[in-house]
Amino acid sequence: MSDKEPLPWRAAWIVGASTGLGAALAKLLDGRLATVAVSARSAEKLNALHSASQTIVAYPLDITDESAVAQCYREIESKAGPVDLVVLSAGTWEVVTPPDLDPKAFRNSMEVNFMGVVNVLAQVVPDMMKRGSGQIAIISSVAGYRGLPKAAAYGATKAALINLAESLYPELEAKGVTLSIVNPGFVETPMTAVNDFPMPFIMPVDAAAERLLHGLERKRYEITFPRRFTWIMKFVRLLPNAIYFWIVRRFILQSS
Numbered sequence: 001m002s003d004k005e006p007l008p009w010r011a012a013w014i015v016g017a018s019t020g021l022g023a024a025l026a027k028l029l030d031g032r033l034a035t036v037a038v039s040a041r042s043a044e045k046l047n048a049l050h051s052a053s054q055t056i057v058a059y060p061l062d063i064t065d066e067s068a069v070a071q072c073y074r075e076i077e078s079k080a081g082p083v084d085l086v087v088l089s090a091g092t093w094e095v096v097t098p099p100d101l102d103p104k105a106f107r108n109s110m111e112v113n114f115m116g117v118v119n120v121l122a123q124v125v126p127d128m129m130k131r132g133s134g135q136i137a138i139i140s141s142v143a144g145y146r147g148l149p150k151a152a153a154y155g156a157t158k159a160a161l162i163n164l165a166e167s168l169y170p171e172l173e174a175k176g177v178t179l180s181i182v183n184p185g186f187v188e189t190p191m192t193a194v195n196d197f198p199m200p201f202i203m204p205v206d207a208a209a210e211r212l213l214h215g216l217e218r219k220r221y222e223i224t225f226p227r228r229f230t231w232i233m234k235f236v237r238l239l240p241n242a243i244y245f246w247i248v249r250r251f252i253l254q255s256s
């Protein structure tokens, strides 16, 4: 165990932890909880995390497979006991822009980013509500605040997650279960490495994971970073449509 401050959880399950934000968070939690269960499709990357760790255990999983999610959750609980922190970081990003509006891209984005989250919630929420405790974080994005060019599929899934979290929060809170929605701006991960457009205020993944952990420890409902960018996006969310579309035309479409 680490000599850092104790954390308020015993067993965490991070889904989407083979790379990026999920992997960075797993490394931050390693040695500070009894178990850090990590899931994603890439068993090889999860096993590499496990090999270099004290408490990380690999549970490979495709989050779109509802019965596999149920089986994986049962396996984790049978080995590690009740999971009291669940972080849903699995996600996929695909440019979708007119005229090429391929339904497959929308379906895949929804299956991973939205239904994948639902598949996990369906398993963990009833147990947490029965126990009257537990914490869940859903990683959405500031791309869910307003529609952005290229993000017709991705943004829609993230907007759906923001709405889902708002819908569930009060009833979970009433039963002692904490739900957080995490809305990052740009973070340096394999997901953003493919982007060929400007990414203002992009932040290193380890700093982003620190900010995520900080928000989780404080049980914040909404966790955002980097702050300068997310505050701009929050302001932009309040603008009337005519001004918003002018900004998009002037600053986003012309620079892409």
Ligand SMILES: NC(=O)c1ccc[n+]([C@@H]2O[C@H](COP(=O)([O-])OP(=O)(O)OC[C@H]3O[C@@H](n4cnc5c(N)ncnc54)[C@H](OP(=O)(O)O)[C@@H]3O)[C@@H](O)[C@H]2O)c1
Binding pocket: 015, 016, 017, 018, 019, 020, 021, 022, 039, 040, 041, 042, 043, 045, 061, 062, 063, 064, 088, 089, 090, 091, 092, 093, 112, 116, 139, 140, 141, 142, 183, 184, 185, 186, 187, 188, 189, 190, 191, 192
């Ligand atoms: N990076 C950013 O700037 C940024 C900004 C806002 C929001 N986000 C959100 O933050 C979350 C983490 O993204 P990231 O930036 O860390 O990207 P990343 O490095 O690409 O991580 C995505 C993770 O999701 C996993 N995953 C993808 N499909 C999956 C599936 N079907 N089943 C299980 N796991 C799956 C990937 O692992 P496998 O491929 O091994 O399955 C990987 O571990 C995502 O929800 C993303 O939308 C990122």
